[in-house]
Amino acid sequence: MTDCNTTIIPPAIILDHPQLGENIGAAARVMHNFGLLDLRLVAPRDPWPNKAANAMAAGALNIIEQAVIYPTMAEACADLQYLFVTSARPRDMQKKVYTPDQSKEKITTLHQQNSRYGFIFGPERTGVDNEVIALADAIISINVNPEYKSLNLAQTVAILCYEWSQLELLENTHKNADHVIAPKAMQLGLFEHLEEELDKRNFYSVYEKKGRIIRNLRTMLTRAELTEQEIKTLRGIIRCLCEHEPR
Amino acid sequence: MTDCNTTIIPPAIILDHPQLGENIGAAARVMHNFGLLDLRLVAPRDPWPNKAANAMAAGALNIIEQAVIYPTMAEACADLQYLFVTSARPRDMQKKVYTPDQSKEKITTLHQQNSRYGFIFGPERTGVDNEVIALADAIISINVNPEYKSLNLAQTVAILCYEWSQLELLENTHKNADHVIAPKAMQLGLFEHLEEELDKRNFYSVYEKKGRIIRNLRTMLTRAELTEQEIKTLRGIIRCLCEHEPR
Numbered sequence: 001m002t003d004c005n006t007t008i009i010p011p012a013i014i015l016d017h018p019q020l021g022e023n024i025g026a027a028a029r030v031m032h033n034f035g036l037l038d039l040r041l042v043a044p045r046d047p048w049p050n051k052a053a054n055a056m057a058a059g060a061l062n063i064i065e066q067a068v069i070y071p072t073m074a075e076a077c078a079d080l081q082y083l084f085v086t087s088a089r090p091r092d093m094q095k096k097v098y099t100p101d102q103s104k105e106k107i108t109t110l111h112q113q114n115s116r117y118g119f120i121f122g123p124e125r126t127g128v129d130n131e132v133i134a135l136a137d138a139i140i141s142i143n144v145n146p147e148y149k150s151l152n153l154a155q156t157v158a159i160l161c162y163e164w165s166q167l168e169l170l171e172n173t174h175k176n177a178d179h180v181i182a183p184k185a186m187q188l189g190l191f192e193h194l195e196e197e198l199d200k201r202n203f204y205s206v207y208e209k210k211g212r213i214i215r216n217l218r219t220m221l222t223r224a225e226l227t228e229q230e231i232k233t234l235r236g237i238i239r240c241l242c243e244h245e246p247r
Numbered sequence: 248m249t250d251c252n253t254t255i256i257p258p259a260i261i262l263d264h265p266q267l268g269e270n271i272g273a274a275a276r277v278m279h280n281f282g283l284l285d286l287r288l289v290a291p292r293d294p295w296p297n298k299a300a301n302a303m304a305a306g307a308l309n310i311i312e313q314a315v316i317y318p319t320m321a322e323a324c325a326d327l328q329y330l331f332v333t334s335a336r337p338r339d340m341q342k343k344v345y346t347p348d349q350s351k352e353k354i355t356t357l358h359q360q361n362s363r364y365g366f367i368f369g370p371e372r373t374g375v376d377n378e379v380i381a382l383a384d385a386i387i388s389i390n391v392n393p394e395y396k397s398l399n400l401a402q403t404v405a406i407l408c409y410e411w412s413q414l415e416l417l418e419n420t421h422k423n424a425d426h427v428i429a430p431k432a433m434q435l436g437l438f439e440h441l442e443e444e445l446d447k448r449n450f451y452s453v454y455e456k457k458g459r460i461i462r463n464l465r466t467m468l469t470r471a472e473l474t475e476q477e478i479k480t481l482r483g484i485i486r487c488l489c490e491h492e493p494r
Contacts, residue, residue, distance in 0.1 A: 026399060029397075029399055029402075030398070030399065030402050032392060032395045033391045033392055033395055033396070033397070033398050033402075034392060035392045058397065058399075059397060060395060094474060094477070101413065142409070143412065144280045144281060144412075145279060145280055145281060145282040147279075148279040148280055148307060149280070150276075150280070150305065150306060151277070151280050152276055152277065152405075154402065155273065155276075155277050155280075155402060155405040158399075158402040158405050158406060159405060159406060159409045162389070162406045162409075165390065165391075166348065194484070197488055197493070198487060198488070200493035200494050201487050201488065201491035201492075201493060201494070202491070202494065203483075203484065203487045213480070217480070220471050220473060220477045220480075220481075221471070223470070223471045223472065224467050224468065225470060226467060230463065230467045233460070233463065233464070234467075236450075237441070237445060237450065237464075238488065240445060240448050240450045241445070241448065241485065241488040241489050242488050242493070244448035244449070245448075246444070246447035246448060246489070247447050247448070247449065
């Protein structure tokens with residue numbers, strides 16, 4: 001998992017509103033099996049610490065003890081630069097969709113850029129909602145039996161951790177290594193800035209569709225993998241368009 | 248799960264002396280997720296049927312109901328032609344050892360020969376014993392963190408079923424076919440619209456290097472691979488920000 005130049009930092013595993021402590025524990029266990037350390041929980045249903053999670057974690061209690069709880073997804077991913085979300089393919093969003101195997105090339109590039117990234121897993125019953133998908137950069141979709149698609153949360157984590165461990169990180173690709181994607185907190189700052197200015201101007205005139213417009217906007221802007229400098233430029237543009245009268 | 252010449256018969260999943268009903272149920276669930284059907288249990292610890300197994304199987308009760316119990320491993324694998332056993336690499340036995348990925352070539356050959364084969368998984372606490380390893384044709388060994396090797400039984404089944412499903416999924420992999428990038432003329436229309444509005448507001452005098460700003464803007468917007476609809480949305484946003492006073 002290392003090459004001569006860089007230290008490989010494994011991805012964060014982010015469980016969004018997890019319901020069952022058993023699944024959190026099993027996720028921690030398999031993370032440890034494959035050398036992942038950074039477990040983040042967004043608003044777990046049950047109080048934390050969680051006995052069922054501890055019991056299932058077996059020898060991976062260190063992962064459970066170091067896990068961090070966040071009230072919102074935005075806070076959980078603020079320091080990360082790229083997010084994969086595990087989900088079925090969405091119908092109405094233009095988002096990159098990888099199989100776990102196909103994601104490896106992108107992950108190799110992220111490592112070359114020293115970018116921090118995470119895998120998001122949705123709640124057991126419902127999966128991730130569209131707002132979380134909009135925030136992510138790409139979807140990882142595991143091809144399953146169309147007659148029984150419902151994968152267990154911890155087993156999905158197992159498959160992704162396993163596939164991650166299979167990466168040949170030494171492999172060289174010809175990607176641009178100095179493209180550093182801005183942290184999610186900066187990306188969110190841009191989205192909210194733009195959305196607010198639009199709101200002030202009644203852009204969301206058909207009010208019901210506001211959520212969808214915002215999701216689509218975030219989706220297309222996320223796809224651009226903006227750098228910090230680019231986000232500064234875009235925010236400058238928004239200010240310019242909003243604050244200055246044309247000559 | 249088929250190709251033009253043969254019907255692919257998925258492998259049998261053979262749990263050797265399984266202890267926890269939860270693991271049997273979770274194994275059944277993930278088998279169904281990946282299109283495997285044939286679950287065999289060698290002398291499970293608890294009576295069968297098993298409530299905990301049923302609960303964990305969720306929508307895969309059919310697998311549980313069709314599972315067959317055998318008193319010995321020899322009987323459980325009597326009709327099969329080739330056996331893989333999941334285990335760490337044994338010290339004192341000359342046995343072929345594959346990673347899950349390396350096993351694919353052998354499995355492809357087995358399918359071409361219409362051979363029936365199975366994957367054996369040992370008991371939770373101890374793993375398979377040497378007699379069972381001796382009976383198997385090859386070992387499948389998952390590379391794990393040397394500091395924490397103990398994989399959960401059902402997660403090991405998940406990884407093997409997942410890897411098996413990858414064998415023929417290359418053709419089934421859905422392409423991101425409905426993302427159609429807008430023609431360059433439309434992209435340019437967007438760029439020029441934005442650049443003109445910025446020019447009217449002296450954006451470039453502030454930042455000096457107009458040519459470079461335009462290049463950078465076009466670079467980041469091009470990277471988003473915008474669709475026609477997204478370009479229409481972005482042009483609507485530019486008009487909104489330019490023409491409307493905030494409320």
